[in-house]
Amino acid sequence: MAEPGLLTGWGRTAPTHAVSVEPGHLSDLRKLLETADGSGLIARGMGRSYGDAAQCAGGTVVRLAHLSAIGEIDEVHGTVEAEGGATLDALMRCTLRRGWFPPVTPGTRQVTLGGAVAADVHGKNHHRDGSLCRHVTALTLESPGGTFEVGPGKDPDLFWATAGGMGLTGIVSRATLQLIPVESELMVVDTDRFGDLDSVMAAMEEGDDRYRYSVAWVDCTSPGRRAGRSVLTRGDHALLEQLPVRRARALSSGIGDARLKVPRRLPAHPLNGPTIRAFNEAWYRRAPRRRHGELQPLGRFFHPLDGVADWNRLYGPRGFVQYQFAVGPDHADVVRRAVGLLSQRRLPSFLAVLKRFGPGDPGPMSFPMAGWTLALDLPVGPPALPDSLDELDTMVAEAGGRVYLAKDARLRPDLLAVMYPRSPELAAARRRVDPDGLLRSDLSRRLGID
Amino acid sequence: MLDAFGQPQSIVVLGGTSDIAAAVVDRLCAHRCRTVVLAGRDAGRLASARDRAATAGADRVAEVACDALDVRGAPDVVDRCFDAAGGDVDVVLVAMGVLSGRENELDAGHAADVAAATYAWPVAAVTRAAARLRDQGYGRIVVLSSVAGVRVRRANFVYGSAKAGLDAFALGLNEALEGTGVSVQVVRPGFVRTKMTAGLQAAPFATTAGAVADQVVAGLGTAAPVVWAPPVLRLVFGVLARLPAAAFKRLPG
Numbered sequence: 001m002a003e004p005g006l007l008t009g010w011g012r013t014a015p016t017h018a019v020s021v022e023p024g025h026l027s028d029l030r031k032l033l034e035t036a037d038g039s040g041l042i043a044r045g046m047g048r049s050y051g052d053a054a055q056c057a058g059g060t061v062v063r064l065a066h067l068s069a070i071g072e073i074d075e076v077h078g079t080v081e082a083e084g085g086a087t088l089d090a091l092m093r094c095t096l097r098r099g100w101f102p103p104v105t106p107g108t109r110q111v112t113l114g115g116a117v118a119a120d121v122h123g124k125n126h127h128r129d130g131s132l133c134r135h136v137t138a139l140t141l142e143s144p145g146g147t148f149e150v151g152p153g154k155d156p157d158l159f160w161a162t163a164g165g166m167g168l169t170g171i172v173s174r175a176t177l178q179l180i181p182v183e184s185e186l187m188v189v190d191t192d193r194f195g196d197l198d199s200v201m202a203a204m205e206e207g208d209d210r211y212r213y214s215v216a217w218v219d220c221t222s223p224g225r226r227a228g229r230s231v232l233t234r235g236d237h238a239l240l241e242q243l244p245v246r247r248a249r250a251l252s253s254g255i256g257d258a259r260l261k262v263p264r265r266l267p268a269h270p271l272n273g274p275t276i277r278a279f280n281e282a283w284y285r286r287a288p289r290r291r292h293g294e295l296q297p298l299g300r301f302f303h304p305l306d307g308v309a310d311w312n313r314l315y316g317p318r319g320f321v322q323y324q325f326a327v328g329p330d331h332a333d334v335v336r337r338a339v340g341l342l343s344q345r346r347l348p349s350f351l352a353v354l355k356r357f358g359p360g361d362p363g364p365m366s367f368p369m370a371g372w373t374l375a376l377d378l379p380v381g382p383p384a385l386p387d388s389l390d391e392l393d394t395m396v397a398e399a400g401g402r403v404y405l406a407k408d409a410r411l412r413p414d415l416l417a418v419m420y421p422r423s424p425e426l427a428a429a430r431r432r433v434d435p436d437g438l439l440r441s442d443l444s445r446r447l448g449i450d
Numbered sequence: 451m452l453d454a455f456g457q458p459q460s461i462v463v464l465g466g467t468s469d470i471a472a473a474v475v476d477r478l479c480a481h482r483c484r485t486v487v488l489a490g491r492d493a494g495r496l497a498s499a500r501d502r503a504a505t506a507g508a509d510r511v512a513e514v515a516c517d518a519l520d521v522r523g524a525p526d527v528v529d530r531c532f533d534a535a536g537g538d539v540d541v542v543l544v545a546m547g548v549l550s551g552r553e554n555e556l557d558a559g560h561a562a563d564v565a566a567a568t569y570a571w572p573v574a575a576v577t578r579a580a581a582r583l584r585d586q587g588y589g590r591i592v593v594l595s596s597v598a599g600v601r602v603r604r605a606n607f608v609y610g611s612a613k614a615g616l617d618a619f620a621l622g623l624n625e626a627l628e629g630t631g632v633s634v635q636v637v638r639p640g641f642v643r644t645k646m647t648a649g650l651q652a653a654p655f656a657t658t659a660g661a662v663a664d665q666v667v668a669g670l671g672t673a674a675p676v677v678w679a680p681p682v683l684r685l686v687f688g689v690l691a692r693l694p695a696a697a698f699k700r701l702p703g
Contacts, residue, residue: 006631013454016588017631051454057538057587057631317673321454383668386455386481409454412482445538446451446459 007055010048010312012319013380013409016057016442020044024066026142026173032062033144033171033438040440043171045112046087049119050322051409052442053166059440062171064114070094078179079137084114084172089306091177096298100179101237103135107353109303114172119406120164120366124213124302127358131368133163134361135178143170143433151176152362161429163363166405168439168449169429182237187213187301189235190292193284197228197336201372204232204356212236213301218352219284220342220376221277227343228336230354231287238295271314271379276348315379320350321409323389324375326357326368327401334399335372338392342376345384349376364422367404375407386410405443416447423449451538452588453482456670458540460485462531464575465545466513467495469644470594472502473663474543479506487531487539489514510536518546518567524574532582539586541670542579544593546572549609549646561608568612573619580623580632588631592666593620595636597678600687601698624675637666638687639679655683 001022006015023029032041040059047054055061064085071081073095080100082091088102089109095101106121117139122131129135138151141162148170150159162169190211194200200216208214211234218230271279305311312320327334335354342349353375360369378385393415396403402419403411417423427450430439437450444450452458459482463471466488475486486508490496496513503511512534516527532539547568552560576591583589598606599613617636624634639662641653657680665679678684690698 006629011454014452014456014588015631017584017629018587052451057451058585059587318671319454380454380671386457386671410457413459442451446453 009051011050011321011409012312014052016055018056018059018061020061020063022063022065029142033142036438041438042441043114043167045115046110048108048111050407053406055442056440057442067173073098073100079176080179081176082113083174086113095179096185099181101182103178103180104132105302108306113175117172117175118167120363122368124215126368127208127356128212130358131361131366133363136175137178138176139172140174141170142173144438145433158429160363161426164366165426166443168444169433183240184238184243185298186238187235187296187298188238188242189233189294189296189301191288192232193287193289194230197339200230200232201332208356216354218354219280220339220349220352221280223343228339229284271350273348276350318380320377320379322377322407324404324407325396325401326373327399328371331399332372334395335374338374345388347378347382347385347388349378351377364425365420413447452540457482459483460535460539461541461543462487462539463543464489466490466499467492468545469659470662471543471545472499473659474666475503476506477663477667479508484508485510485535487512487534489516489527489531491517518571519563521566521570521574524571525578528575528578542591544572544576564608565612568609569615572616583632584630591634593636595638597638597640597683597687601691621675635669637677637679640683655680
């Protein structure tokens, strides 16, 4: 089935036209790769990359909806093998009832395993457990140059180039994931509120190691000293003994579904400066000053936004950009300056998320690095936004940091090599598995990744 | 590629010696634009536009010779521009046109030339550019129209009518291209103080090439089919376009 149409990332900016194909079998996928012409080809999972990573103007976009089977859990080793098109949502539903959970989950469950590998996604446990590909034990990669079975111990160069390689080394048709055991589908959560950025960062430095999961929401919309006030939530999977008797029931796949849907007709700009500021105010007020030991459902803790289907449409027709950067532990000042810059220029960020990263991951294009990461959701529209983000790029690059390509839609191309100094390793892997350069995306074209 | 804010990395300018086009190129090169292809007739002025683009930050600048009276040759000029770009073309800016000030002489040959350069050549070129961009899967065509075409005046009725035709053509093409990733945007400047209008008496709300260029660049970030420069002209011409002929005639010029 081939369907021509416009595609954008989750941020709904920069639409381009491509032909989407959904191979029904692995052999169809092979045939696609073998007959690909020079117009470009890239995999697209659930379209949750914010920018242009999973689109290919004038070319072919491969969707793996039919290659999404999930295998039996290996109870001895705690691993599961699944096809690249399987979503983390489906994987969680399968594994949770058996007492297993994915080792890393990003802010949404609605991503495919292949996409999660290609972006080497991280979660709230990065400070302890690293990003997803550290828990991948084997991959099958379908590339124009053939089928490659890789893993950390088998052709590690290609394996790690694929981790965070944004789909440019091939299409992940299968992956084996190391799971973690859990006893319940509830989380034990400690919530703390802080009046300024310095105190929340100090608390994270001091206490994050006691928790498996930790993340802070930061208010970048309030003026002056209130900019940077934060709500820190940290927790771990609840053990059976931590549950009250009535909730200590057998595990189900109780992670919930999207309960709300964004209506098709919306006011012109439902999320704009004033509503975003109001939301941030409410979010802060509603959080308790300190509440420890609260039991929360998994979905609410990990993926609050999955509760609203198509929430990206709330930003209106011009869409939004997500800006996420990472800097080393000695460059916390960049986080402060970024929050200050947004607040001063009144650039409203709907959600600003702050997290401490653990040591960087082995992939040359992997985003995380030991230190801090701040993620910002910014509606397109304010005239000062493009230049302000360019300024942030400069700050981040000077601090030896980088921006996350899975979210990027506007980075200055010459900064790619500065932020990802090991990008030649991706290029080397690509020359081997895709000598004719058939795998391309709008992202790779925009940033000149060859 | 175009980024999230509609900022291009490569541009083809048809009418590369125009003051407005040069001001647009300056601004785009201050951001992401690195590839600039300039098509124009006057080799000397094309060379200085090339130098200006290189100074502004472009690292690949090419010139393509063209003759706006050779309507049949327009598609070939566009093809040569795309080849010279050597890759994706993000934006095609159309800044062709001849304003003469000799319209009341009723010189049929001259009228034909103005119509060819201002309407027929751009129509042929834009049609070709649209096909190239459609194959590419995305792209923006910016057509410099003029308020002279919104309500045609006696002072430049041939030029005005050609701009009116080009403006309508561009809007129609934009609708026809829906769903292809390619869009056409019409920019309607008012009276702009440039070398084309040197010696003419400025109209109310006269603007500069730089100010129009600012509107063009801002327009790239939106899907609006029409951009007015300055924006107030949208209101002014909302009134003028509906003015009864008897009243319109009494306006100066």
